[in-house]
Amino acid sequence: MADLNAFAKAALKPAVFWLLAAPLLWLAWQWTAMFAGWPHTLGFNPIETTHHFLGETALRVLLITLAVTPFRDLTGWAPILRVRRRIGLFAFGYAALHVSAYLGLDLMFSLRDLWADVVKRRYITLGMAAFVLLVPLAITSRNDMIKRLGALRWRRLHMLVYPIAVLAVAHHWLMEKGNQPGPWAHAAILALLLGWRVQRAARTRIAKRRAPAARA
Amino acid sequence: MLIKRRTPWTLTENDVTPKSMYLSRRRLMASFGAAGIAACGPRGEAAGAAQEAETGLRFTKTDYFPAGDLTPVEAVTGYNNFYEFGTGKSDPARSSGRLTTKPWTVAVEGHAERTGTFALEDLVDFNRLEERIYRLRCVEAWSMVIPWVGVPLADVLASFNPTSDAKYVAFETYLNRDEMPGVRWPVLDWPYVEGLRMDEATHPLAFLAVGLYGDVLPNQNGAPLRLVVPWKYGFKSIKSIVRIRFESEQPPTSWNKSAAREYGFYSNVNPNVDHPRWSQASERVIGGGSLFARRDTDMFNGYADAVAGLYAGMDLAKNY
Numbered sequence: 001m002a003d004l005n006a007f008a009k010a011a012l013k014p015a016v017f018w019l020l021a022a023p024l025l026w027l028a029w030q031w032t033a034m035f036a037g038w039p040h041t042l043g044f045n046p047i048e049t050t051h052h053f054l055g056e057t058a059l060r061v062l063l064i065t066l067a068v069t070p071f072r073d074l075t076g077w078a079p080i081l082r083v084r085r086r087i088g089l090f091a092f093g094y095a096a097l098h099v100s101a102y103l104g105l106d107l108m109f110s111l112r113d114l115w116a117d118v119v120k121r122r123y124i125t126l127g128m129a130a131f132v133l134l135v136p137l138a139i140t141s142r143n144d145m146i147k148r149l150g151a152l153r154w155r156r157l158h159m160l161v162y163p164i165a166v167l168a169v170a171h172h173w174l175m176e177k178g179n180q181p182g183p184w185a186h187a188a189i190l191a192l193l194l195g196w197r198v199q200r201a202a203r204t205r206i207a208k209r210r211a212p213a214a215r216a
Numbered sequence: 217m218l219i220k221r222r223t224p225w226t227l228t229e230n231d232v233t234p235k236s237m238y239l240s241r242r243r244l245m246a247s248f249g250a251a252g253i254a255a256c257g258p259r260g261e262a263a264g265a266a267q268e269a270e271t272g273l274r275f276t277k278t279d280y281f282p283a284g285d286l287t288p289v290e291a292v293t294g295y296n297n298f299y300e301f302g303t304g305k306s307d308p309a310r311s312s313g314r315l316t317t318k319p320w321t322v323a324v325e326g327h328a329e330r331t332g333t334f335a336l337e338d339l340v341d342f343n344r345l346e347e348r349i350y351r352l353r354c355v356e357a358w359s360m361v362i363p364w365v366g367v368p369l370a371d372v373l374a375s376f377n378p379t380s381d382a383k384y385v386a387f388e389t390y391l392n393r394d395e396m397p398g399v400r401w402p403v404l405d406w407p408y409v410e411g412l413r414m415d416e417a418t419h420p421l422a423f424l425a426v427g428l429y430g431d432v433l434p435n436q437n438g439a440p441l442r443l444v445v446p447w448k449y450g451f452k453s454i455k456s457i458v459r460i461r462f463e464s465e466q467p468p469t470s471w472n473k474s475a476a477r478e479y480g481f482y483s484n485v486n487p488n489v490d491h492p493r494w495s496q497a498s499e500r501v502i503g504g505g506s507l508f509a510r511r512d513t514d515m516f517n518g519y520a521d522a523v524a525g526l527y528a529g530m531d532l533a534k535n536y
Contacts, residue, residue, distance in 0.1 A: 043294070043295055043305055043306055044290075044291040044294060044295035044305070044502050044503055045295060045305065045358065045500065045502060046507060047500075047507060047508075048305075048500075105507075105508070121492075121493055121494065122493075123493060174493070175493070176303075177303075177356075177474075177475075178299065178303070178403040178404050178471075178474050178475075179401075179402055179403050179404070179474070180303055180401075180403055181401050181403075
């Protein structure tokens, strides 16, 4: 059992890396296949497919990041926390690719068009806000940054991930046409993950209040 | 002196040989080949304008041909919206196989002398089919050029003798939970409904299609009977029609019910009135040579000369 645990700990980081890199490798392969004239699944609007794929992957990886702590609480398997920052960085990476694809493939790197979109289109405003807020989290994800900021301040800063997730889900919600199941699913998962934390915080507060009384 | 004035979407037959023609010729040859009479090339050529392959349709060649290349048939049939079969662009092609199109009946109701339930063959005169090559502009800012086969909507509507109370025509799409996996989720308020003002519906450009690229309509493109209104956003061109009703009041339309701020009753293609969430000034050309192929969107999708008069005096920013 101890061996298994040791193996899991050792394999966890590379496993998470390759699992989360897989969507990007898949996408890169599809583009390669398309340019080579081989069968691919990008469809007749590869740019749109790419936008949606990168955006959805970013959002889902972000939700996975938020699922790490509840997973630890439920299973008691603490080593999972070691990959939380790594997963978060992947969420940032996919979000960055999503924004780059939009900026490069749609707007042809016109920052003026970008600003016009951000100001005018609410779903882009929210999506862009989510991405901008992710940047400081990505920058401060290295070990030495935790030391430099101090654990408390670092943790407070990284609580930004909650509003970021809300913004990202809202961005997806506002982008879809009609009443589609995808945004509902993401919103429901986010509600569960945030609800879990609210519930845990409330329990901790009650426990703290009771603890002195119990001692007395 | 006879001056023949050509509308902008018209080219003469000499200007182009539509791809659909040589494609259906090839198909014809192939069907001959399969029948074991391979050496009949000349006869295949001689078949000329009226073509009929095994599953194909007999129709007359088009006078309507917009600028721009035809969208490849794989793109027309593999990338489209038909939410009853799923919201992904390839969902309709993938999951419309169970749609039962034979037999097909259409209920005709409302302010007309001749109403009732009609078989498709009694509604559309299959001996008078014609081809129309139209530009299609989706509200999602992408576009295609598609060779439809069908009949003018005006002819079909006239056959019911609508009364003077008929100010609008409402259309309804087929709805069947077993055949349409997309309707299990209320993406829209099913069944899908659309409508036109009577003068729009009887405009010569308004078309009822039963075919595409010389063949009967594939299920995903709205088999066996769909509307094609080329100067309006694609969602106005309702698919798999089972009900036509002559109304005195403006009928409700699905996307308008879903988001009135974004989709109006008219939904004419208009590069100057943006969708609240994206620009309508330009469009991505689907199936075009380049990944980045875009073109500026034309007023009324390039049919302004023909249809602008329908909306004279109307504020198109308000009546979007």
